[in-house]
Amino acid sequence: MFESLQKKLLDVIRNVRGMGKITDKNVKDIVRQIKLSLLEADVNYKVVKAITDNILEKARGTNVLNSITPAQQFVKIVYDELVSMLGSKEAELRLIRRPSPIMLVGLQGSGKTTTAAKLALLLKEEGKRTMLVAADIYRPAAIEQLKILGEEIGVKVFSENNKDVMDICKEAMREAKDSLVDAVIFDTAGRLHIDEDMMRELENVKRLIEPDERLLVVDAMTGQDAVNVAMEFDKRLDISGIILSKLDGDARGGAALSMRYVTGKPVKFIGISEKIEGGLERFYPDRIASRILNMGDVVTLVEKAQRVMDKQTAAEFEKHLTHSKLTLQDFLDQLKEIKKMGGISSLVDLIPGDFKRGLKASSVDESQLKRIEAIINSMTPEERRNTRILNASRKKRIARGSGTTVADVNRLLSQYEQTMSMMKKFVKGGKRFKGIRLPF
Amino acid sequence: MKKILGKLSNALKRSREGIFSKIRDVLKRGKVSNEDIEEIEELLILSDVGVDMAEELTNELKERLRENKMASPLEVLKEIMKEKLRDGDMNGNITHSKPHVILIVGVNGVGKTTVAAKLAKKYMDEGKSVLLGAADTFRAAAIDQLKIWGERVGVEVIAHRPGADAGAVAYDTVKAAMARGIDVVIIDTAGRLHTKHNLVEELKKISRVIRKVKPSSPEEVLLVLDATTGQNAIKQARIFKESVGVNGLIVTKLDGTAKGGTIFGIKKELDIPVKFIGVGEGIDDLESFDADEFVDAMFEGNLHE
Ligand SMILES: Nc1nc2c(ncn2[C@@H]2O[C@H](COP(=O)(O)OP(=O)(O)OP(=O)(O)O)[C@@H](O)[C@H]2O)c(=O)[nH]1
Numbered sequence: 001m002f003e004s005l006q007k008k009l010l011d012v013i014r015n016v017r018g019m020g021k022i023t024d025k026n027v028k029d030i031v032r033q034i035k036l037s038l039l040e041a042d043v044n045y046k047v048v049k050a051i052t053d054n055i056l057e058k059a060r061g062t063n064v065l066n067s068i069t070p071a072q073q074f075v076k077i078v079y080d081e082l083v084s085m086l087g088s089k090e091a092e093l094r095l096i097r098r099p100s101p102i103m104l105v106g107l108q109g110s111g112k113t114t115t116a117a118k119l120a121l122l123l124k125e126e127g128k129r130t131m132l133v134a135a136d137i138y139r140p141a142a143i144e145q146l147k148i149l150g151e152e153i154g155v156k157v158f159s160e161n162n163k164d165v166m167d168i169c170k171e172a173m174r175e176a177k178d179s180l181v182d183a184v185i186f187d188t189a190g191r192l193h194i195d196e197d198m199m200r201e202l203e204n205v206k207r208l209i210e211p212d213e214r215l216l217v218v219d220a221m222t223g224q225d226a227v228n229v230a231m232e233f234d235k236r237l238d239i240s241g242i243i244l245s246k247l248d249g250d251a252r253g254g255a256a257l258s259m260r261y262v263t264g265k266p267v268k269f270i271g272i273s274e275k276i277e278g279g280l281e282r283f284y285p286d287r288i289a290s291r292i293l294n295m296g297d298v299v300t301l302v303e304k305a306q307r308v309m310d311k312q313t314a315a316e317f318e319k320h321l322t323h324s325k326l327t328l329q330d331f332l333d334q335l336k337e338i339k340k341m342g343g344i345s346s347l348v349d350l351i352p353g354d355f356k357r358g359l360k361a362s363s364v365d366e367s368q369l370k371r372i373e374a375i376i377n378s379m380t381p382e383e384r385r386n387t388r389i390l391n392a393s394r395k396k397r398i399a400r401g402s403g404t405t406v407a408d409v410n411r412l413l414s415q416y417e418q419t420m421s422m423m424k425k426f427v428k429g430g431k432r433f434k435g436i437r438l439p440f
Numbered sequence: 441m442k443k444i445l446g447k448l449s450n451a452l453k454r455s456r457e458g459i460f461s462k463i464r465d466v467l468k469r470g471k472v473s474n475e476d477i478e479e480i481e482e483l484l485i486l487s488d489v490g491v492d493m494a495e496e497l498t499n500e501l502k503e504r505l506r507e508n509k510m511a512s513p514l515e516v517l518k519e520i521m522k523e524k525l526r527d528g529d530m531n532g533n534i535t536h537s538k539p540h541v542i543l544i545v546g547v548n549g550v551g552k553t554t555v556a557a558k559l560a561k562k563y564m565d566e567g568k569s570v571l572l573g574a575a576d577t578f579r580a581a582a583i584d585q586l587k588i589w590g591e592r593v594g595v596e597v598i599a600h601r602p603g604a605d606a607g608a609v610a611y612d613t614v615k616a617a618m619a620r621g622i623d624v625v626i627i628d629t630a631g632r633l634h635t636k637h638n639l640v641e642e643l644k645k646i647s648r649v650i651r652k653v654k655p656s657s658p659e660e661v662l663l664v665l666d667a668t669t670g671q672n673a674i675k676q677a678r679i680f681k682e683s684v685g686v687n688g689l690i691v692t693k694l695d696g697t698a699k700g701g702t703i704f705g706i707k708k709e710l711d712i713p714v715k716f717i718g719v720g721e722g723i724d725d726l727e728s729f730d731a732d733e734f735v736d737a738m739f740e741g742n743l744h745e
Pocket residue numbers: 108109139190192546547548549550551552553554555576579582629630631632692693694695696717718719720721725
């Protein structure tokens with residue numbers, strides 16, 4: 001689709017050039033192609049209209065059609081617009097109170113129960129004492145489902161049979177306080193946003209537990225109706241964020257954009273597996289933007305075309321570093337991009353002197369890239385985020401999974417750590433670097 | 441029929457108040473202008489029919505209105521939509537060679553288990569004997585969920601332990617049904633994304649395995665689609681059809697505000713008809729699908745509003 005969007009735009013633009021001037025009709029054709037591509041991705045029609053208006057304005061402002069690569073430029077404008085609409089940076093959970101109540105809400109079948117368990121595991125792995133509450137008393141075996149998942153991940157599940165939802169929630173909060181829990185996750189029953197009684201129930205629960213986070217879980221496959229659902233849940237509960245589930249399929253996820261647009265609330269996590277472990281990841285706006293445009297990795301393509309990397313990314317990268325949050329996941333992403341862009345050697349030239357020396361010191365060659373990639377691929381998302389949890393048995397598993405040895409894994413880790421400290425110094429030294437996305 | 445129409449209209453009430461009542465208003469203005477057509481196209485897209493289908497519908501509308509200047513635009517559009525959804529023979533007629541085996545498939549969370557229970561109830565009410573098979577051995581408490589439904593409906597559920605082989609459950613269910621002369625077997629399967637190759641293979645295997653017991657089975661493979669799902673529904677239908685030969689759709693959650701417009705494209709591209717629709721969480725909230733009724737209900741006038 002990216003190819004075809006770009007190709008269609010090229011065709012349109014070629015016509016424009018042939019005629020020597022831009023007419024309203026040409027612009028209309030371009031906008032139409034963009035619209036089609038967004039609609040195909042399930043972005044809501046009304047949101048599509050708003051986006052294309054903005055894009056048009058920006059395109060006019062930057063004189064896109066006279067550039068050397070107008071189609072790519074246009075796609076880049078669309079892409080940037082989507083990224084900025086999606087929030088341009090990842091959103092954190094805000095857990096303030098102690099215990100901090102988190103409420104998961106959504107339509108039937110959106111994935112709340114599984115997500116609750118995944119979230120509990122993430123928090124647990126961050127060292128938080130976590131408790132799950134089975135507040136879905138309606139769906140047959142919903143309580144049982146949560147109990148089984150809780151047991152699997154070693155998180156306590158609070159449940160009571162034959163009690164009403166308010167009583168369960170009240171007692172769960174008391175229990176959480178008594179046992180000095182840090183976070184309490186409430187798995188509520190799925191319900192339609194137009195079901196008055198059921199929505200009122202949620203309002204009551206919210207009033208009772210005063211949740212720090214009210215997260216709307218939405219299926220990534222959701223179509224045009226996503227806006228209605230998100231607006232209603234937001235109106236009733238003032239949601240604090242969205243979790244997009246089932247993104248491991250091939251849904252383009254346009255609903256994310258629609259919901260963000262109508263509620264202004266950030267997408268905080270994405271569900272990427274049926275499995276609890278490693279099944280939930282942070283949301284990165286740029287990835288979803290590429291996905292919505294169905295263009296694999298637009299950043300790489302566009303940037304390759306431009307032969308420069310955009311400042312914003314570099315600045316963000318710098319910020320990442322100062323907060324020392326460059327994870328192995330980021331590293332892996334970079335590696336993949338490097339590979340696509342023609343390997344590491346072609347990029348070394350872009351790197352400022354100081355840093356190039358560092359690169360040589362850690363001596364990463366092309367063949368090693370493959371091994372590194374295999375190792376990181378065998379890690380769970382949590383391990384990529386936080387290498388400190390890598391104990392002997394985890395390392396063994398990773399080595400086995402990647403067809404390498406524990407020594408290889410250790411070498412990668414120490415390289416990674418070296419680079420981290422080197423880069424921190426680099427950043428602290430106050431030197432600006434442009435266009436650097438290479439951790440090594 | 442009347443009763444069903446009432447219930448369906450009720451379920452689709454939100455549709456009437458939203459998109460389709462707007463279409464109706466546009467088409468009642470009298471002469472249909474180009475802007476009107478554009479507005480209708482937009483409204484159709486909002487009901488998830490997809491851009492191509494929206495264009496197809498409005499183009500046909502324009503054409504027929506050109507041919508017949510006296511026709512009521514609203515009635516013409518309704519007729520076009522009905523034609524797109526109509527199907528020769530359907531409505532879950534039960535085969536004579538017992539048991540009639542129905543395999544329920546679909547992605548995660550669309551309503552498969554609930555549909556299995558609702559169908560069991562429907563056939564029980566028709567005086568048939570029914571057996572349920574709990575072949576979702578993967579999702580936590582999925583077996584319990586079906587068992588609870590089975591108890592409520594009064595239908596026996598054949599189940600193994602969690603994590604057991606799904607094919608074996610299906611096999612045992614059909615085998616038991618053969619031995620007991622049961623009329624209808626309904627097998628609930630685990631939700632799976634159509635993109636997961638190994639899981640789709642597992643479904644093929646279930647199908648192969650029950651054929652060993654009864655070569656003509658499964659008589660029906662019903663794909664459950666969530667009305668809330670957008671364009672991805674077409675991809676789901678395509679892959680499930682290619683792999684396990686889906687011969688009917690069940691569209692659930694039509695009691696919400698989503699319109700399930702993807703069924704138009706699925707019928708056109710893949711020729712899979714809708715057989716039932718889910719209009720609520722209750723055991724009786726399942727309706728046989730009838731294209732004319734469905735489209736009428738979508739547009740049902742807001743006489744009492
Ligand atoms: N409003 C509404 N809810 C429905 C309908 N059909 C099913 N549900 C609800 O959707 C939720 C999921 O239904 P299930 O039957 O468990 O779905 P499933 O496809 O079996 O789910 P997995 O086995 O987990 O993939 C439950 O809360 C059902 O009550 C419907 O027609 N309308």
